Amino acid sequence: MFVPAEKVSMTLGERLSAAVGVRGDRSVEAARNTGAAEGTRDARRSGPPGVRIRDLSVVYRTAAGELPAVSGIDLDLPPGTITGVVGESGSGKSTLALSLLNAVQPPGRIRSGSVEIDGLGDVTRLRGENLRKARGRHIGYVFQAAQNSLNPLKTVGKQLLDLGRSHEIRDLRGLVRDAKDLLGRMGMDGARVLDSHQHELSGGMRQRVGIMFALVLNAHLVVLDEPTTALDMITQATILRIVREVHEERGLTTFIITHDLGVVAEIADRLAIMYGGRVVEQGPTTEVLGAPRHPYTQGLIRAIPRLVGDLGEARALPGRPPTLGTVPSRGCVFRERCDLRMDVCETEEPPAVPYGEWIVACHAVAARDAETREEKE
Amino acid sequence: MITGQHITKTFRQRGSVLAGREVKALRGVDFAIPKGGAASFIGESGCGKTTLGRIIAGLESHDSGEIIIDGTPMSSLRPRQREPYFRRIQLIHQDPYSALNPTRTVHQTLDAPLSLRAGQTGRSRSWVDGRARELLELVGLDPGYVLPRYPHQLSGGMRQRVVIARALTVDPEMLVADEAVSMIDVSLRLGILALLKDLRESLGVSVLFITHDVATARYIGDDGELYVIYRGQVVERGHVETIISDPVHPYTQSLLSAIPVLHGLERPGEQRVTPAGALDESRHDAGCLFARRCPFSTGRCESEQPVLGHGGDTPQEHACFHPTPRDVVAMPIGRS
Numbered sequence: 001m002f003v004p005a006e007k008v009s010m011t012l013g014e015r016l017s018a019a020v021g022v023r024g025d026r027s028v029e030a031a032r033n034t035g036a037a038e039g040t041r042d043a044r045r046s047g048p049p050g051v052r053i054r055d056l057s058v059v060y061r062t063a064a065g066e067l068p069a070v071s072g073i074d075l076d077l078p079p080g081t082i083t084g085v086v087g088e089s090g091s092g093k094s095t096l097a098l099s100l101l102n103a104v105q106p107p108g109r110i111r112s113g114s115v116e117i118d119g120l121g122d123v124t125r126l127r128g129e130n131l132r133k134a135r136g137r138h139i140g141y142v143f144q145a146a147q148n149s150l151n152p153l154k155t156v157g158k159q160l161l162d163l164g165r166s167h168e169i170r171d172l173r174g175l176v177r178d179a180k181d182l183l184g185r186m187g188m189d190g191a192r193v194l195d196s197h198q199h200e201l202s203g204g205m206r207q208r209v210g211i212m213f214a215l216v217l218n219a220h221l222v223v224l225d226e227p228t229t230a231l232d233m234i235t236q237a238t239i240l241r242i243v244r245e246v247h248e249e250r251g252l253t254t255f256i257i258t259h260d261l262g263v264v265a266e267i268a269d270r271l272a273i274m275y276g277g278r279v280v281e282q283g284p285t286t287e288v289l290g291a292p293r294h295p296y297t298q299g300l301i302r303a304i305p306r307l308v309g310d311l312g313e314a315r316a317l318p319g320r321p322p323t324l325g326t327v328p329s330r331g332c333v334f335r336e337r338c339d340l341r342m343d344v345c346e347t348e349e350p351p352a353v354p355y356g357e358w359i360v361a362c363h364a365v366a367a368r369d370a371e372t373r374e375e376k377e
Numbered sequence: 378m379i380t381g382q383h384i385t386k387t388f389r390q391r392g393s394v395l396a397g398r399e400v401k402a403l404r405g406v407d408f409a410i411p412k413g414g415a416a417s418f419i420g421e422s423g424c425g426k427t428t429l430g431r432i433i434a435g436l437e438s439h440d441s442g443e444i445i446i447d448g449t450p451m452s453s454l455r456p457r458q459r460e461p462y463f464r465r466i467q468l469i470h471q472d473p474y475s476a477l478n479p480t481r482t483v484h485q486t487l488d489a490p491l492s493l494r495a496g497q498t499g500r501s502r503s504w505v506d507g508r509a510r511e512l513l514e515l516v517g518l519d520p521g522y523v524l525p526r527y528p529h530q531l532s533g534g535m536r537q538r539v540v541i542a543r544a545l546t547v548d549p550e551m552l553v554a555d556e557a558v559s560m561i562d563v564s565l566r567l568g569i570l571a572l573l574k575d576l577r578e579s580l581g582v583s584v585l586f587i588t589h590d591v592a593t594a595r596y597i598g599d600d601g602e603l604y605v606i607y608r609g610q611v612v613e614r615g616h617v618e619t620i621i622s623d624p625v626h627p628y629t630q631s632l633l634s635a636i637p638v639l640h641g642l643e644r645p646g647e648q649r650v651t652p653a654g655a656l657d658e659s660r661h662d663a664g665c666l667f668a669r670r671c672p673f674s675t676g677r678c679e680s681e682q683p684v685l686g687h688g689g690d691t692p693q694e695h696a697c698f699h700p701t702p703r704d705v706v707a708m709p710i711g712r713s
């Protein structure tokens with residue numbers, strides 16, 4: 001009998017993904033990393049914290065030696081703002097997010113740089129119980145693929161209570177009430193969700209449960225890694241609206257990571273574009289989207305399928321994003337896909353140059369800027 | 378030509394919380410996809426798109442209704458006789474990571490189905506090798522580079538191209554692409570969409586494109602038909618550009634309103650529609666399935682079921698008692 005290739009390996013694929021889905025008990029880790037006011041549920045804090053990332057480099061050990069996934073990043077999260085990071089797969093977004101919690105796991109390590117969080121100091125220097133407490137007190141976190149990070153054996157409610165206990169919360173009833181309230185706002189029946197096991201929830205429901213876990217303990221710095229990836233547009237819009245609302249109500253500093261420029265466009269005040277472990281452009285969201293300067297940002301925006309306009313206007317970027325092993329160690333990381341590349345791009349890494357609030361790392365942009373300034377003089 | 382007439386499918390849920398819940402995944406869906414044509418099914422997750430795609434690809438049974446392939450009703454055939462028909466409809470699914478066997482090189486992945494085919498048609502070994510290279514070139518890959526490589530050595534976009542090349546080994550008449558670009562890097566998505574469009578033009582393959590991102594549906598061909606599906610029912614259907622520019626069903630308008638606005642580059646539509654609450658597939662409704670979430674529902678909507686048609690003389694078909702065009706789509710700044 002002839003069996004079409006697709007149909008055979010699909011079942012293989014399904015088995016594989018099923019195996020990955022139930023692997024290990026990441027929920028407990030996720031729960032621990034979620035923020036909390038220690039011992040008490042009220043958030044008597046001195047406003048949202050600011051975050052200053054300086055010259056941060058993170059490497060992973062591979063067969064070819066230690067290779068950088070994040071290279072010399074400078075980035076500020078101003079208190080009370082939503083900052084969005086956009087990048088393609090492998091650009092180092094999740095690694096950057098984990099660094100904010102000093103949670104990069106071996107074979108990875110933070111090689112250099114600092115992450116200063118108001119009220120916490122440099123988290124890259126914290127260790128052990130201090131680190132655990134610091135994370136708990138300040139930082140709520142949703143891992144990428146929150147969809148698969150729940151414990152398959154326990155109901156969501158049971159996991160919520162575990163979370164509360166691990167943070168010495170006395171008013172567990174209050175905790176459950178807050179959780180139900182958050183779930184309700186995200187369009188779900190809170191009581192039913194708390195009674196459910198992971199496999200009884202759809203992907204979108206699990207993702208919302210992950211967000212509830214990040215918010216329920218009242219952390220004032222919230223890190224969301226791909227919170228809406230793989231969700232449909234309506235569910236995504238709902239979640240983004242809630243993130244924005246809670247952000248404003250509670251006065252949070254929010255860091256959101258996504259491969260989807262639209263997500264950041266919709267909710268972030270500031271935007272940073274990552275490529276090959278670098279932030280190549282950052283600035284106020286609407287300004288950057290309205291007139292992107294870095295050739296990569298321009299290409300990325302041009303590559304978005306649009307609802308209106310000529311079909312020919314949108315174009316895929318030629319080439320492919322680099323991986324750990326193919327990121328060039330010298331010169332500009334984007335040069336292979338860049339139309340504007342010059343000789344200097346082969347040898348020298350473009351420095352991040354501020355133009356007001358807007359920072360761009362590109363030789364061509366710097367040269368053009370110098371020209372226009374000369375003309376003015 | 379592949380047509381479906383009044384396809385229905387009901388699932389009964391398992392598990393302690395949802396046990397016994399009935400989900401009407403498809404409630405009498407009609408469709409027609411001409412040879413070389415393009416159709417897109419859009420809707421939020423859980424509305425039945427994948428179920429319909431799998432039924433069309435012969436991977437799932439349906440409860441009632443008829444699938445007709447090139448004039449032959451599938452119900453008139455025994456399962457074994459249906460096989461050659463369904464073989465020519467190939468499913469490309471969302472995840473190019475799990476679709477490929479990680480222990481096989483691209484060469485092995487393509488070789489197996491091609492060798493089978495060569496055996497059946499009395500072709501030679503060299504045909505198999507030549508065909509593998511030809512197909513890889515067709516999907517925009519460099520055969521010399523990818524043939525010896527394993528899936529993990531390729532980018533997501535390259536992997537999805539390999540998946541498409543493998544589907545092409547059986548000379549399919551139709552590709553069913555279920556969220557085929559949602560896991561692909563943004564900068565590479567349009568490349569895959571353009572490939573699907575090219576395959577339509579160069580090979581005459583028809584494409585059934587399943588997505589929740591309406592914008593992508595335009596890129597497999599602006600001659601395509603759009604089917605907007607809600608809770609197993611087609612609620613709006615017509616030419617893709619017509620529906621995007623003048624949607625009349627509040628559900629379609631909700632989908633279009635939910636697409637993120639690129640602030641700074643676009644201004645939001647002035648009448649964006651936000652549906653109330655979330656999708657509940659197992660709810661029983663006497664009237665319009667969308668009434669509970671629809672901001673425009675009236676008494677009639679609660680008690681009577683709208684059927685698909687051209688009510689109100691709209692160019693597209695819709696299932697709404699109050700079809701009203703609304704300005705929901707974001708417009709590029711500087712364009713009206």
Ligand SMILES: Nc1ncnc2c1ncn2[C@@H]1O[C@H](COP(=O)(O)OP(=O)(O)OP(=O)(O)O)[C@@H](O)[C@H]1O
Nearest residue numbers: 060069088089090091092093094095096107323324
């Ligand atoms: N445990 C690890 N061991 C080795 N390399 C790793 C490890 N984790 C990540 N990397 C590599 O580091 C780079 C950055 O990975 P990271 O997960 O931060 O990317 P990302 O931008 O979050 O990507 P995605 O969009 O796919 O989530 C990638 O090249 C990745 O392959």
Ligand SMILES: Nc1ncnc2c1ncn2[C@@H]1O[C@H](COP(=O)(O)OP(=O)(O)O)[C@@H](O)[C@H]1O
Nearest residue numbers: 388389400402421422423424425426427428658
């Ligand atoms: N094998 C199954 N068993 C039970 N319910 C199912 C099964 N497959 C799909 N469903 C249900 O049918 C509905 C439609 O699902 P699906 O076709 O996957 O939607 P979509 O692809 O539009 O997201 C959903 O409510 C889903 O939970």
Ligand code: SF4
Nearest residue numbers: 332335338345362363
């Ligand atoms: S530095 Fe050079 S290669 Fe890099 S983006 Fe700018 S012009 Fe292009």
Ligand code: SF4
Nearest residue numbers: 665671674678697698
């Ligand atoms: S029939 Fe009524 S409830 Fe249904 S979509 Fe139309 S206006 Fe809304």
Ligand SMILES: [Mg+2]
Nearest residue numbers: 093094095144
């Ligand atoms: Mg990531």
Ligand SMILES: [Mg+2]
Nearest residue numbers: 423426427428
């Ligand atoms: Mg689906």
